[in-house]
Amino acid sequence: MSHGLRLWGDQTGNCVRVAIALHEAGLPFETRRISLANAEHQSADFRALNPMGKVPVLEERGACGAPRVTAQTNAILLRISAIAPGAVVPTSATAASIVMARYFFFVTDVIAPSHAGFWLARQGDSAAAEKLQALSRATAELAETFAANGTFMAGDTFSLADIAAFTILTSWGSAFPWQRLPALSEWRDRVASRSSVMAGSRVFYQDDTARTG
Ligand SMILES: N[C@@H](CCC(=O)N[C@@H](CS)C(=O)NCC(=O)O)C(=O)O
Structure with a gap:
């Protein structure tokens, strides 16, 4: 099943943690770079996605309905674990x-x-x-x-x-x-x-x- 995953982020530890987990889980994903140096995280468009104005953000753009948006690195990591059981947290x-x-x-x-x-x-x-x-x-x-x-x-x-x-x-x-x-x-x-x-x-x-x- 395709989850239509899109990761918004920049070269930071939090974003890298999420990217490693996505790769480890074998989940295909697109990236959208938000340049923190250029203050792109403060733009109205990005704040519409995450009102906190922080990266990373994971979007799930499934076949129907509005995309599911998850912010907070650790919430995203646990979401990846839920999408791919056993990949980054053991099932036992x-x-x-x-x-x-x-x-x-x-x-x-x-x-x-x-x-x-x-x-x-x-x-x-x-x-x-x-x-x-x-x-x-x-x-x-x-x-x-x-x-x-x-x-x-x-x-x-x-x-x-x-x-x-x-x-x-x-x-x-x-x-x-x-x-x-x-x-x-x-x-x-x-x-x-x-x-x-x-x-x-x-x-x-x-x-x-x-x-x-
Ligand atoms: N608690 C949040 C913190 C996110 C965070 O601070 N992200 C940084 C980059 S790693 C950021 O977006 N900084 C921009 C800013 O604070 O203006 C998480 O774990 O995702």
Whole structure:
């Protein structure tokens, strides 16, 4: 069944998370680039789609009726999981609960303080920003035990936990102490070579034209 998926976004961590999940689920989708640098997210046309004026947004343009529009990265990721059962969240309830616990660990305990730090840096408060980034990175180090106990972040199946973890941890580059985290370093290399991750990471690097991912 075609879901007529269209992803609106730009080259940001949140948009990349969604693009990786769409690729992992094998769901064809179009992209529409909204240039944040050119303030396209503030246009009346885009706000008609998402009144918050934020990306990513996922549109489902099915055969009949008005398109279904989902904003909020994590709502979109869960919507993708509902469209493609088993693709990014396991169907087993036990395995799914581990995935959810680790996925939300990264979303609430690692990505959220990092994003708050990014905002503080843009406000010019670099000292407070660095404190939040340091908290986020120190918390993320706890995931060494997750990586040491399975092929992926929540066991032996790639999941939303890997998508959340990979995008934030790699965004830090060498500011994250990879050299003393061997299991996480191996996991990072394994995930980086996955085709959905490579394709999703490139999704808004291209140009302004629509394409099928
Ligand atoms: N909680 C929202 C946050 C979305 C968000 O902040 N998106 C950023 C790009 S990653 C954005 O659109 N920024 C433009 C702005 O805030 O003006 C989500 O998870 O989707």
